Amino acid sequence: MSSVTSSSVSLPQGFIPVMLTPFLESGEVDYDGLKALTDLYLEAGAAGLFANCLSSEMYELSAEERLKVTKTVVAHTAGRVPVVATGTFGGPVVEQAQFVKRIYDTGVQAVIVITGLLAEEDDSDEIFIRRTKELISLTEDIPLGFYECPVPYKRLISSEVLAELLPSNRIIYHKDTCLDIEEVVRRIQVAEGYRFGLYDAYMVNAVASLNAGAAGLSCIQGNIYPELIVWICENYNNVERQEEVKLLQKFFVDSMDIVHSAYPIIAKYCLQKRGFPISTYTRREVGELTGNLQERADQLLEDVDRIQTELGIASVFRKTLEVPLK
Template sequence: MINKKIEGIVPVMLTPYKEDGSIDYASVERLIEWYIQNGSDALFAVCQSSEMYFLSLKERAELASFVVQHVQGRIPVVASGHISDDPYSQIQELQAAVASGADGIVLVSNHLDPRNQGKEVFLHNLQFLLDKLPNDLPLGIYECPAPYRRLISDEELMFLANSGRFTFMKDVSCDLATVTRRVKLTQGSGMVINNANAAIAWDAMKAGAKGFNGVNTNFHPDLYKWLYTKGNTNPEFAKELANFLVLSALSESYGYPVIAKMYHQRLGNFSTIKSRTYTGNIYEKVWAVEPILDKVIEGTEYFRTKIKAMA
């Protein structure tokens, strides 16, 4: 059994770009430091929030390596970049992630069953990859919504948990009953469930989910960290904070990941808000986006001040 676990507050990393569209590694470095300073327990590099479907294999490999090198072992780093349906291309992608030195490699569920054919196809393709990956390297499974959300069945989950190869799951079911059931199913297996849905974040934590792994870790990982580690000590304040985090997460619909990049540009972490995934003109929505972002920042600072006063 692999004992290393990825749990707690695990931000899904953004990818900043320069004006010419290339990856801005100076901004990546500032972002890494911001994540760590704000209580992150691990980092998930080269994921959907990283715009992995719009990065070349070379870019994905270099980005994962850069993150690992600059974290310098302070917290664990997991990486994916698993975007192909062809099994041999997947091997190339995952081996590039392995070569980065990441502490864990994340497989994407829909690429194990590209046509949604069911358990047999999923397990066959999974075993093909497991046979090619180092058996001492922790693995994760991610129910990435793109190109389609392929949820893991209970039987498939138990195969993963009992294999001894998987240490965590990024749950994208967005359903508290499912998260709760999965926590019970994997109890004692060495595999943990990390919820990614802000609407159920606090309830999922209370049900045994090991932290939070959603997109709003790009705004206030420290607030999720307080909720995860200290929420039970002050349930009334935890409820108030959880309600704010639910409302704040609605900002995603206003053009994520660009709205998160706008936030980091304000902080001085990013030089631009360029994105390869957001095809609309964010400035056409600026009348709505700026006030929404202002409210997220205002609420974040309010709760940070309250938490500091309680310390």
């Protein structure tokens, strides 16, 4: 078990990708592919890694696969950056707490709590707060994070709810999906003075969130063009590059629709096209990667190449080393 205590933990600023899970065509997890993907995120400049999340198809993994995927990422990362991973999958709070401990024992820096699994959709904030405090009390000093995951339903944690839970000094990460920059600002304000980082998932608000004090970004776009997400995290407030920042922010807005189409298949397709050996096999039912979607994805990648050239960003993909898919 990690020796850090909640009072000494905070996550670095920057891009924390929501990791994909590569699969073999047989449907088994491709653990060698997962190690290679870990390296790819790190080469792109990721500040941390979020393993075993919705992009990882966590609900389609068995409990043992969730643990093994997380262990593999932690072991392969070997302390280069911190890793966080989801540790709650429904059921009574006592059961959720037990799995939080199992995930923490893999060596992650923090265990992520799915907000929609601690209370029913029509339950009050009071019920959510009570159950979250129960989970906190049952998990010793394990650092925790929140993920406003859209599945099973998206439960947003208001700044008022966050203010109730932060004094535990246990909440260090928040993957924000409220899509509301004014609420993002309020959340950042109530967290002032705590070891807490808000990582926005909504790229329409990327620059605005970073300027408001967000710790970084945790977005699905990083599974298609990670270099651009790292660049915006590093340059959003660079006074000499504000025109380029605006150009890139506009690109994030314009490409919003295509990156969410048949995701995560489309992300795996784009990685493949960029030269990374990954199968497009997914366990989640997310629709079909149609010919039209492929054409739009191809156009997206042309735009990415053009923007990276304009901004002087080196690609982490080695197209000359394309490997046949397993």
